[in-house]
Amino acid sequence: MSLHRQVVAVLALVGIAIATYLWLHAIGVVGTLKCGTGGCEIVQASTYARLLGIPVAFYGVVGYVVLFGLAVAGAQPALVQRRWPTTWLVALSGAGFLFTLYLTSLEMFVIHAWCRWCLASAAVMTAIVVTSLAGFLRKS
Amino acid sequence: MKRFYGLLAVVAIAAVAFLIYSANQPAAAVPGAAASNVTVSAQDSAFPGYILGSDSAPVKVEEFADYECPICAMFATVQFPTIRDQLIKTGKVQWVLRDYPLPPTTHRWSHLAANAVACASEQGKAWDMIDAVFDHHDWALQGSNPTSVFRGLAQGIGVNPTTWDACVAADRYAGRIQASLSRGDALGVGGTPTFFIDGKEVASTDRSSDRFQRIVDSIIAAHPKKKK
Numbered sequence: 001m002s003l004h005r006q007v008v009a010v011l012a013l014v015g016i017a018i019a020t021y022l023w024l025h026a027i028g029v030v031g032t033l034k035c036g037t038g039g040c041e042i043v044q045a046s047t048y049a050r051l052l053g054i055p056v057a058f059y060g061v062v063g064y065v066v067l068f069g070l071a072v073a074g075a076q077p078a079l080v081q082r083r084w085p086t087t088w089l090v091a092l093s094g095a096g097f098l099f100t101l102y103l104t105s106l107e108m109f110v111i112h113a114w115c116r117w118c119l120a121s122a123a124v125m126t127a128i129v130v131t132s133l134a135g136f137l138r139k140s
Numbered sequence: 141m142k143r144f145y146g147l148l149a150v151v152a153i154a155a156v157a158f159l160i161y162s163a164n165q166p167a168a169a170v171p172g173a174a175a176s177n178v179t180v181s182a183q184d185s186a187f188p189g190y191i192l193g194s195d196s197a198p199v200k201v202e203e204f205a206d207y208e209c210p211i212c213a214m215f216a217t218v219q220f221p222t223i224r225d226q227l228i229k230t231g232k233v234q235w236v237l238r239d240y241p242l243p244p245t246t247h248r249w250s251h252l253a254a255n256a257v258a259c260a261s262e263q264g265k266a267w268d269m270i271d272a273v274f275d276h277h278d279w280a281l282q283g284s285n286p287t288s289v290f291r292g293l294a295q296g297i298g299v300n301p302t303t304w305d306a307c308v309a310a311d312r313y314a315g316r317i318q319a320s321l322s323r324g325d326a327l328g329v330g331g332t333p334t335f336f337i338d339g340k341e342v343a344s345t346d347r348s349s350d351r352f353q354r355i356v357d358s359i360i361a362a363h364p365k366k367k368k
Contacts, residue, residue: 006144010151017155021162030162075144113291113305 002075004135008089008128009075012068015124019060022117026055035116043115048106056103060121063096067128089132097129180322184315190257190266192224193234198363199338199356201233204240204324206332207253207273208280215333215347216274222349232356237270239320240332249279249286251317256290258313259304260297268297 024030025044033040043049049056067089074085100122107114189202205212227233239257241250253273260269272293273279279286287308294304307313327336335342337355 009144010147013148013151013155017151017158020155020159024159024163030159030165034162072148075141077141 002080004131004138005071005074005080005085005089007131008093008135009068009071011124011128011131012064012071015064015121015128016061016068018117018121018124019057019064022057022121023055023061026050026057033115033117040115040117043107043113043118048103048110059099063092063099067092067096086132086135090129090136093125093129093132096125100125178314178318180315180319184319185323187316187319189236189238189320190261190270191234191236192267193228194231195234197228197231197234199227199233199359200236201352201356202236202238202336202339204238204320204327204329204332204334206240206242206247206250207257207270208247208250209242209332210277210280211347212333213274213277213280216271217277219347219349219352223352226349226353227356232360233352238324239317240324240329240334241317241321242332247280248283251314252285252287252308253290254317255308255311255313256287256294256304258316259307260294260299262307262312263299263303265294265297265299269294269299272297 021030022033022044025033026049033044051059070085070088070092073079074082074089079085103118104122107118205216207213223233223235228235239254241247241254244251257266257269257273260266273290276289276293279289290308291301291304295301324334328341333347335347337352338359342355
């Protein structure tokens with residue numbers, strides 16, 4: 001019953017790692033992103049890499065941590081039969097997915113450069129929303 | 141559940157190991173800074189600089205500039221428009237701008253800026269890019285990597301961004317920039333901007349358009365053959 005929550009937890013952990021990597025770069029802890037095309041530096045140096053003065057990657061870290069916590073909690077025996085963790089996973093990952101869609105469209109239409117790590121994060125977020133939705137539909 | 145926690149532990153350990161490894165990598169070189177082993181070809185040395193004005197102009201002014209230098213930017217935005225109108229467009233002066241990027245310890249992004257201009261020049265937009273880099277000089281005050289700013293400026297003047305990206309990433313004109321720098325050193329350039337009018341360095345810190353006008357007029361008056 002909790003398989004989709006376990007999958008989301010693993011995916012969110014991968015997302016935490018990616019977002020943390022980008023965030024550490026944004027605050028200067030990691031010097032150069034390992035990015036084949038060089039597009040990562042262009043995207044990360046653009047004005048769109050910060051939102052309200054905070055690196056966008058930090059919002060990613062927070063978002064993935066929340067999803068991870070929710071998925072792990074929802075996978076516990078005490079909550080595994082409850083529906084609300086999956087509902088929240090769908091809602092939060094849906095919001096994350098829309099934000100990811102916005103960021104990816106900026107790369108495509110405005111910045112005209114691709115950051116592979118950002119795309120990896122987008123893929124992880126897409127997988128999370130699909131998995132959450134699958135769990136939600138299977139239970140309803 | 142044991143398998144689940146085991147998988148989480150494996151992913152977590154791999155992630156932490158990768159982040160620690162990344163954070164401990166040697167400090168990256170300044171993005172866009174000149175490589176230490178630049179090869180200067182004969183073609184690089186033959187580059188005549190960014191030319192504005194007629195080849196038949198009686199007076200030639202050679203400027204050595206650093207795009208991050210605030211005085212160069214002030215000259216470019218305050219004095220140069222008048223010089224362009226009154227001396228270059230009238231055919232009295234041919235202006236040649238040469239790159240003289242100061243070391244990264246002084247101006248971190250100078251070489252990158254010179255490369256950004258060079259990469260726009262291969263698409264026929266050298267002076268448009270020079271104007272754009274000086275006109276939007278805020279990038280020099282912010283301290284962060286201005287690649288995306290330069291890219292936006294290049295796009296704004298009609299440069300193909302994909303071609304420009306590849307050129308900048310490859311530091312394609314490092315040799316040409318180095319050749320220009322060496323020429324400046326050979327001429328005794330001690331700072332930027334430095335001007336040579338018909339090969340003679342313009343002393344003093346008066347860089348007004350009026351002064352250039354007076355010097356150019358006096359040269360033309362002293363050498364009647366040079367009259368337009």
